[in-house]
Amino acid sequence: MTAPPARQGIVTVCVFAQRLSATPRGARLARRLAGNQLEAWGIPYGSDVSERAAVIVAELAANAVTHGRVPGRDFELRLTLRPEGLRIEVTDTHTSPPRPAVRPVGALDEHGRGLVLVEALADHWEVLDQEPPAKTVRADITRVSGVHRTR
Template identity: 45%
Template sequence: MLTETPTSNEGPRRTPEVTALKAQFMSTPRGARLARQAAVRQMGTWGHPPESDASCTVALVVGELAANAVRHGRAPGHDFGLHLTYDDGSHLVRVEVADANAAKHPPAAAPTAHAAGESGRGLLLVATLAARWGWTPRDPLGKTVWAEVQMSRTPA
């Protein structure tokens, strides 16, 4: 289910508008792919077409976090959630991917490259592309891994 929620304050001075996308996806590789596609569509509604640097960056971050939720955060009978918010005042997109597995969580420190390994580079990419990233426990179960991506002042 996809929902867009615009939020703004009324008043004589213009306040930044924050808009959001919330969706649930099956904890499968197809679900991760659909989450990335939903993020690209949402970026388009925010003025960043699919081929723009901003859209590609957010797509990569969503893809990596969703793939990790599927691979490491899967719990039987539970989907993973995607929540994107865009604050046009700060030009910041916040990506949140929530899963149902609290036992497995990202490392506390920024990851480093593994020259010989075939995996383990996803969070390195997220850490490189995002202004900030981290994770928080989720009530009643699971965790939310988040990343904040700084957009350019003017959409492409």
């Protein structure tokens, strides 16, 4: 005789996805949209999670429009709120996706701190190759508590 299947609880997953123009304006809009969506999901503006997510989105979107930009192609912002935490994904359509890495930055360097910030603020991050021509940079914030999903 087999045992009845274990009862599983309900899992709520909230997803927001938006394609944006690969321009500085699109990168700014990505950050604003992320903040608004987190607020709608019950993550207050100015909270630790909201602030960390805003910087991560800003850096990944800036990288997508600076290093992954192909004229005429957009980038995509995807936010996923799961019981494990918040996942931020930015996908660009560069034909030869470079493998971003954290590198040492000199005190007077004007660029190169974006992924250092992502490394510091995300609990985990990685780069995924997608169907060519594309790559996704994914960052997870796992310490999300007190969230009340309203939408």
